[in-house]
Amino acid sequence: MAKSEAELRLHGLFVRGLAGDAAAYRSFLEQLASHLRAFLARRLFGWPDEVEDLVQECLLAMHNQRHTYQPDQPLTAWVHAIARYKMIDLLRARAGREALHDPLDDDLAVFAESATEASDARRDLAGLLATLPDRHRLPIVHTRLEGLSVAETARLTGMSESAVKVGVHRGLKALAQKIRGSR
Amino acid sequence: MRTDQLVALLAADAAPVRRRAVSRRLGVALAIALPVSAAWMLMAYGVRRDLIEAMFWPMFWVRLLFGAGIALAAFVVVQRLARPGVRVRGAWLGLAAPVLLIWLLALVALLSAPVEERAALVMGHTWRSCAIDIAVVSLPMFAALLWALKGLAPTRPALAGAAAGALAGGAGAMVYALHCPELAAPYIAVWYVAGIALPVVAGALIGPRLLRW
Numbered sequence: 001m002a003k004s005e006a007e008l009r010l011h012g013l014f015v016r017g018l019a020g021d022a023a024a025y026r027s028f029l030e031q032l033a034s035h036l037r038a039f040l041a042r043r044l045f046g047w048p049d050e051v052e053d054l055v056q057e058c059l060l061a062m063h064n065q066r067h068t069y070q071p072d073q074p075l076t077a078w079v080h081a082i083a084r085y086k087m088i089d090l091l092r093a094r095a096g097r098e099a100l101h102d103p104l105d106d107d108l109a110v111f112a113e114s115a116t117e118a119s120d121a122r123r124d125l126a127g128l129l130a131t132l133p134d135r136h137r138l139p140i141v142h143t144r145l146e147g148l149s150v151a152e153t154a155r156l157t158g159m160s161e162s163a164v165k166v167g168v169h170r171g172l173k174a175l176a177q178k179i180r181g182s183r
Numbered sequence: 184m185r186t187d188q189l190v191a192l193l194a195a196d197a198a199p200v201r202r203r204a205v206s207r208r209l210g211v212a213l214a215i216a217l218p219v220s221a222a223w224m225l226m227a228y229g230v231r232r233d234l235i236e237a238m239f240w241p242m243f244w245v246r247l248l249f250g251a252g253i254a255l256a257a258f259v260v261v262q263r264l265a266r267p268g269v270r271v272r273g274a275w276l277g278l279a280a281p282v283l284l285i286w287l288l289a290l291v292a293l294l295s296a297p298v299e300e301r302a303a304l305v306m307g308h309t310w311r312s313c314a315i316d317i318a319v320v321s322l323p324m325f326a327a328l329l330w331a332l333k334g335l336a337p338t339r340p341a342l343a344g345a346a347a348g349a350l351a352g353g354a355g356a357m358v359y360a361l362h363c364p365e366l367a368a369p370y371i372a373v374w375y376v377a378g379i380a381l382p383v384v385a386g387a388l389i390g391p392r393l394l395r396w
Contacts, residue, residue, distance in 0.1 A: 018200045026194030033186055056189050061396065063193040065336040067204035068266045077268030085267065085338040089395075118186045125184035144192040168196055180395065 006111035011075045033059060036083060038113035052121040058086050060176050080110045128178045136171030139164040205262050208331045216327035220320050220358050228362040242366040250360060252281035253353030253379060257346050264343040265335035278349060282376060289372035307365040310374055317378025321355025325382045329393060337394050344390020345383045352379030
């Protein structure tokens with residue numbers, strides 16, 4: 001099977017991101033979000049409101065589980081498997097049986113389309129973030145949303161610099177867990 | 184929070200990821216738990232007294248290789264199941280092969296033995312405790328592997344749990360083999376297989392509850 005242009009482009013960005021290239025990783029996430037939005041919107045036509053929530057949940061899951069990707073594997077397969085897993089999870093939680101008559105096909109075309117226009121997420125991730133304990137919440141809020149450096153955050157919160165870094169990392173995992181709990 | 188804000192947040196957490204992180208994580212779990220299993224075997228059951236002598240008997244090695252073969256194949260299966268979008272494919276055969284081989288060996292042994300001795304070949308002297316003991320010895324590894332899987336991304340949690348059980352059971356059978364006095368192939372074909380099946384079933388039942396992400 002010939003690899004699509006999107007597969008090659010995203011694969012290149014992701015592999016550089018996995019090696020620590022933050023700019024490539026950001027570009028990868030942005031494009032991935034567009035593809036996911038189009039892919040999920042087509043399958044969740046009964047729940048247009050859920051699409052952006054699920055895009056965010058998939059992004060967070062792919063970020064937290066990115067160590068399970070190996071560069072020799074087609075990226076499409078990895079992305080599709082995670083999106084499908086999260087979609088099944090959502091359908092089980094939200095709709096029960098009536099929803100299960102379609103979207104779970106084996107069509108792997110996650111990168112076939114792209115939709116850059118984000119609708120508003122219904123689930124308030126910032127609200128969930130606020131429920132995290134301080135050791136997770138403060139590092140994320142200060143370094144990510146307010147743009148402070150790790151050193152500044154450490155001074156402001158009285159945490160050590162390594163605790164700030166660990167706090168961001170663990171906090172993102174805890175956030176994914178909160179999402180599951182909020183269903 | 185808008186999606187572009189989330190993307191910015193995630194992109195800023197782009198610490199380099201180690202290669203082969205899945206195999207590494209599973210390997211670490213085994214490396215931590217295997218000594219615990221071995222210590223439990225030594226304290227609770229003890230090594231068989233004639234261990235040195237037994238090392239010259241082919242069946243001693245057949246029994247060890249049986250456990251090793253299952254553990255090895257199960258490792259491949261688990262690490263594939265832990266990665267989204269990776270198919271297990273032929274690795275299932277590797278898991279079935281040691282079982283089929285020991286069953287074949289058992290059949291040959293039974294058919295070539297006099298009828299009145301066949302029951303003894305299957306039941307040995309320790310059949311009452313064997314399967315349970317193998318399951319108990321494999322328990323530390325089973326728990327460690329489930330913990331490792333919780334940090335990975337199995338999209339088929341029942342299968343992943345079962346495969347983790349096979350890995351723990353195969354390794355547990357190897358450890359238990361250093362104690363076990365039974366060497367007949369029919370005995371291994373029944374009770375070792377049963378001992379490994381216990382964590383496999385437990386994993387299939389626990390997986391869907393525990394391995395959500």
